[in-house]
Amino acid sequence: MVAALCLSAGAALAQEQKIDPWPGLVTDIFHDRPIASHEGVVALEAPKRAEDAAIVPMTISLLAPGLRAATLVIDENPMPMAAAFSFGEGAGVTKIETRVRVNSYTNVHVVSQTGDGALHSVVKFVKASGGCSAPAIKDQDEASANLGKMKYRELPSENPALREAQIMIRHPNNSGLQMDPLTRAYIPAHYVDKVEVRQGDALIFSMEGGISLSEDPSFRFAYKPNGAKVMRVEARDNQGNVFKGEWPIGGAS
């Protein structure tokens, strides 16, 4: 009886605050342009439940040929636009996987632009699990000590015409929402806000992002090789730091 009372009060409190942020985000991010929701243009793979709310894998598949941009939006997050990807012409990117923080139960949208400029979206609902999983850094000292280190991996590709690779960047991606207990001042936001990945000089993708990306941002992607011998990465953060990495592409002709 008591438990039931408590439960219903909790539910009522939760309902009072429920306003869908998406229409406002369409205005702010996409300037009220019409967004179609056809199947077959872009797809999003997201877990139904965010097991570790600080590391939630999101995979965007670019199904229609020639897509040049895809924007990942976590509707209920403090900074909803998680990552806006632009793909290089001829880069043949078919898939990109990254990891995000999820603050609460939320819709996650991917909006992609086709060659004619039209926007298409898909949406998935993600539950952030409770427990002691805070979308917070697990080891704050280590995160600061390793700032900007990068790692490049080549991975087996399902499609022989494509290659698959992963870029990882050590960065705390501080949210700016945490208060220093002594000074009562907010710890400044510190996050990766731009990444460019190239094979040789040709752009594979660039990304503009924010605090919704996980600590140690990671991008795993499938692309069409152009014969270049090096993978080049340049990442920037909002405090003006620039991090660069360059690796030989294995087995490049």
Add this chain to the structure above:
Amino acid sequence: MLQRTIRRLAIAFLCLVAGGAKSFELTEIAPGVFAHQGVTALMSRDNLGGIANLGAIVGAEAVAVIDTGGSRAEGEAFLAALQQRTTKPIRYVIDTHVHPDHIFGNIAFRDTGAVFVGHKNLARAMAARGPHYLSSFREAMGALLDDVILVPPTLTVERETILDLGGRKITLKAWRTAHSDSDLTVLDSQSGTLFTGDLLFLQHVPIVDGSLLGFLSVIEELRKIEAVRVVPGHGPAVAPWPQALEAQKAYLDHLTRDLRADIAKGETLARAVTTAGRGEKPNWLLFEDYHTRNATAGFAELEWEAP
């Protein structure tokens, strides 16, 4: 607004009465050493957040409390039960780490005059995570959180600190990032009792909220501590030392082995976390609540060591 406040207060009162009706069990596991066994469950209104093991050590002059429980209500029940056993003043309240089930009860001890003690990282971790904990546990705990205020430590442990309770010295040790980045253990050499906080789980599946590799290396360090019994963070209130470490070590080893194999194969995080370490399921309670999260965090950590 006022109506809502009144309703919340009424609910809070009802919840307190319901919780208060259950007695708070405090067992003397060695002379002057007390332990309370939390329930192996998720924090909820029904259990007052009382899922962690709590303890106290009584010296000739004073008392040290080890963890305070998952709500003010649980902290108050603990304080009342302790005062039934000893009239000596509580000199120290020691938090073994930042998680809510261990520190939400701090507020109940604020007026005892005790010094709050924690790992050097504890205040920072409380600041970084506290607001999120208070909002994310609202659904499960409701009005029980209305009067929870996080109380940060004023005495911090850099590496090792010895506290004197009067003829009884206890050793506090701060650890590298393992279960969390603020893990602290308490050893009472007089009785040979070690309080590990969540550096040791029994029955309740271990939780990795810090570092999988750190956790494994800390287990090997813990093993060297001379004690005869342990009060783990979760599970039975007392267990033999160091044998109690074995099941947890097996779990973490199994998970690490599977994740490394998946990463070497180029498996994606999304897929690896659905299979890695799942063979451990029969050995643990609350497996489905935490295991995939451990695998997720572990994957992101181990990926950096891959070639």
